[in-house]
Amino acid sequence: MRFEIDFTPTKRRPRIKRNGQSYDPKENQREKRAMVAAFKAQCGAVVPLEGAVSVKVDIYRRMPKNRPKKLLREFDTYKPDADNIAKAVLDAMNGLAFVDDSQVVSLTATKHDRTRRESDMVAVEIEEVAR
Numbered sequence: 001m002r003f004e005i006d007f008t009p010t011k012r013r014p015r016i017k018r019n020g021q022s023y024d025p026k027e028n029q030r031e032k033r034a035m036v037a038a039f040k041a042q043c044g045a046v047v048p049l050e051g052a053v054s055v056k057v058d059i060y061r062r063m064p065k066n067r068p069k070k071l072l073r074e075f076d077t078y079k080p081d082a083d084n085i086a087k088a089v090l091d092a093m094n095g096l097a098f099v100d101d102s103q104v105v106s107l108t109a110t111k112h113d114r115t116r117r118e119s120d121m122v123a124v125e126i127e128e129v130a131r
Helices: 026-043 082-093
Strands: 002-005 053-060 104-111 121-128
Touching (some): 002 026, 082 104, 082 121
């Protein structure tokens, strides 16, 4: 299964109310809904994988306009971290592409060079691993 997200998701920390209950920030919930919608639109109705799973997350981000014009590409050493983006994707796909994210035995998250592009994009590829 392969799908693309047209923004860079991030995993924010849970917030805690005064009474001690924790909750997921609204930004996390909104991004999760957008990722689920993108997955369903591009992959259709899929039965969640039940075996071992390999996930590849490719992160493509645009270079800010304030960078020098002669600079066409640069390493993406800026926040958010690749592992936080991958974590947000795995949490959104939990119960949708696979039963539980504990099934992920191989995870590759790559932040590609920032280039002069129109918008950010994250490409996700999920495959069942055969023995």
